[in-house]
Amino acid sequence: MKKYLEIAKAYMKTQLIWRWDTFIDVVLAMAKVIFAWILWSILFEGKEQIAGMGFYTMISYYIISSYLFQLDKSSEISQQMTNMLRNGTFSKYMVIPVHTQAYFVAMAAGKIVFSACICFFTTILCFYFSGISFVAAINIKILFCGAIMIALGLLFMAELNYFLGILTLKFEEISTFLMIKDNFSAFVTGAVVPLALLPEWMLSGMRYLPFYYVTYLPSMLLIGKQG
Amino acid sequence: MEIIQTENLTKRYKRYKKQEGLMGSMKGLFHREYEEKTAVDAFNMTVNKGEFVGLIGPNGAGKTTLVKMLTGIIAPTEGTIQVMGYYPNKLEKAFKQQYAVVMGQKSQLFFELTTEDTLKLFQQIYNIPEDQYKKNKNFFVDLFQVKDLMNVQVRNLSLGERMKMELIVALLHNPKILFLDEPTIGLDAVASRQIRTFLKDVNESKGTTILLTSHYMEDIKVLCKCSIVMNHGRKLYDGNTDLLFEQYQKSKKMTIYFENNADSGIPESCRILEKTKDKLVLEIPKEITEKVLEFYIGHYSIRDIGIEEEEIGSVVERIYREV
The missing domain is CATH 3.40.50.300 (P-loop containing nucleotide triphosphate hydrolases)
Incomplete structure (x- = not known):
């Protein structure tokens, strides 16, 4: 376990090297809050609620879900794996005493932790200075469950991308699989359109898909809705 | 130990044998021919x-x-x-x-x-x-x-x-x-x-x-x-x-610097690589190195002489060709 923590730490350190990337992360986190405010201000004009959510609840949902969506760095796993398998450099992970799958998960975790911290503090500061009220669950148990679900969701995405990366061994070219996964997960996770806006039959169908639990449900839990 | x-x-690979040109690529969409390549053979x-x-x-x-x-x-x-x-x-x-x-x-x-x-x-x-x-x-x-x-x-x-x-x-x-x-x-x-x-x-x-x-x-x-x-x-x-x-080194390189401008003779089966007024570079079969050395020392006034091994690249080429 210690070795994987060290791997995560090494990748976290690599993120810290790039000062411009860090700056861009901060700017994007701020832009997200501003964009959400503008977008939902227009959509809420003359309305009290949309899909059972008030203005601030909707902004909070949007910010949390896009924050979680941005946290998911797992697509880098499949990209990196497919590139390395195709140019023959993947074997460097096979000759060291680590579990390759765990190595890539630790790698994604290291990258996520850094990004999570930067974006979290920027978002909090944005909310504070802009005066937008942030709607969040006040029940500790629910918050805790939400946090667990986020961790499991990110783990699921990392594993999924690892297995998609492995498909390179069979198909060599996996960009179609990755495109399907990206579009599908962006839609089903609720990061593009809040799932609450969709018809009930579609929503209940999505409950059977793991992506539902990656962004949408934790976001709803964190803003105090049960999903 | x-x-x-x-x-x-033994390691054998199967690899896609693509026909050339656009038509070949199109055919490859429907029917592919594979060939077997033995990368390592009974080693x-x-x-x-x-x-x-x-x-x-x-x-x-x-x-x-x-x-x-x-x-x-x-x-x-x-x-x-x-x-x-x-x-x-x-x-x-x-x-x-x-x-x-x-x-x-x-x-x-x-x-x-x-x-x-x-x-x-x-x-x-x-x-x-x-x-x-x-x-x-x-x-x-x-x-x-x-x-x-x-x-x-x-x-x-x-x-x-x-x-x-x-x-x-x-x-x-x-x-x-x-x-x-x-x-x-x-x-x-x-x-x-x-x-x-x-x-x-x-x-x-x-x-x-x-x-x-x-x-x-x-x-x-x-x-x-x-x-x-x-x-x-x-x-x-x-x-x-x-x-x-x-075993695969066939020749040596001999460089001779003469005291005077000597119009030196070249022993049989040697090849001239470079020749100036007072310098001669020869490629000589390794078995006769000693004889050639004796010949020049005995017949000419020599300022300096050097014998080098054959270039390693040539030896390797020979190894790959002949082994």
């Missing part, structure tokens, strides 16, 4: 503990495939293989703990970080106790004299410095076997010599068995007592490196 042993080791080899073995052969000879099988990256199609008592492709942790691979194109270093950071990571990966880690690190850092470079970002290191760091990372856990693939590729003469000295020291002082693949015959000649020559997946030679080169 045998540390690597293979018997009838027998034995390496003893502590040996420094050179693996040579032209491009496409099967060297990399052989090393990949020995390190467990790929499984053989046929034959038996045993490295330190393990079947490599099982990729057991205990097996991977005991060897290291350094391949020119597959860096284990993190380019954004320093070598010190990578070493810390490898300490955890190989579960090296702190005291052993410090001892090994200091040993290799002193040997390479790279103390000042340990906290420099890897991407800012030169190619030679990077290769030294790769070797330190690879050797940190005291592997029993070190597989090296072109460690001196692209390096200048000074860096190459440093790497060679380092590898020689490691082999002698730590008893590490080293299997070296290189196109630079200077590496093989200086470092490896034993060599294996392969081509088209087959083993062509397995034995003493000096004997191999001696």
Whole structure:
């Protein structure tokens, strides 16, 4: 376990090297809050609620879900794996005493932790200075469950991308699989359109898909809705 | 004691035989023809503990495939293989703990970080106790004299410095076997010599068995007592490196500087490589070197004379052609 923590730490350190990337992360986190405010201000004009959510609840949902969506760095796993398998450099992970799958998960975790911290503090500061009220669950148990679900969701995405990366061994070219996964997960996770806006039959169908639990449900839990 | 042993080791690949042109590509969408390529063919080899073995052969000879099988990256199609008592492709942790691979194109270093950071990571990966880690690190850092470079970002290191760091990372856990693939590729003469000295020291002082693949015959000649020559997946030679080169070295280069402007005669079966007023460079069959030397010393007033071995590249070409 210690070795994987060290791997995560090494990748976290690599993120810290790039000062411009860090700056861009901060700017994007701020832009997200501003964009959400503008977008939902227009959509809420003359309305009290949309899909059972008030203005601030909707902004909070949007910010949390896009924050979680941005946290998911797992697509880098499949990209990196497919590139390395195709140019023959993947074997460097096979000759060291680590579990390759765990190595890539630790790698994604290291990258996520850094990004999570930067974006979290920027978002909090944005909310504070802009005066937008942030709607969040006040029940500790629910918050805790939400946090667990986020961790499991990110783990699921990392594993999924690892297995998609492995498909390179069979198909060599996996960009179609990755495109399907990206579009599908962006839609089903609720990061593009809040799932609450969709018809009930579609929503209940999505409950059977793991992506539902990656962004949408934790976001709803964190803003105090049960999903 | 045998540390690597293979018997009838064979690796066959199936590869897509694409027809040329756009039509060929279109046909390939519906019907594909595959051909079988034997990369390694019934290969027998034995390496003893502590040996420094050179693996040579032209491009496409099967060297990399052989090393990949020995390190467990790929499984053989046929034959038996045993490295330190393990079947490599099982990729057991205990097996991977005991060897290291350094391949020119597959860096284990993190380019954004320093070598010190990578070493810390490898300490955890190989579960090296702190005291052993410090001892090994200091040993290799002193040997390479790279103390000042340990906290420099890897991407800012030169190619030679990077290769030294790769070797330190690879050797940190005291592997029993070190597989090296072109460690001196692209390096200048000074860096190459440093790497060679380092590898020689490691082999002698730590008893590490080293299997070296290189196109630079200077590496093989200086470092490896034993060599294996392969081509088209087959083993062509397995034995003493000096004997191999001696056997295939047909000629020597003799450079003679005359005191006066001498219009010298040329002994039969010698070839002129260069001729000026007072200088003569000849390629002579190695069996008659002594006679030719006697001839010039006996007949001319000579200022200086030098005899060099045949260029290593020519010898190698001959080995690949004739073995």
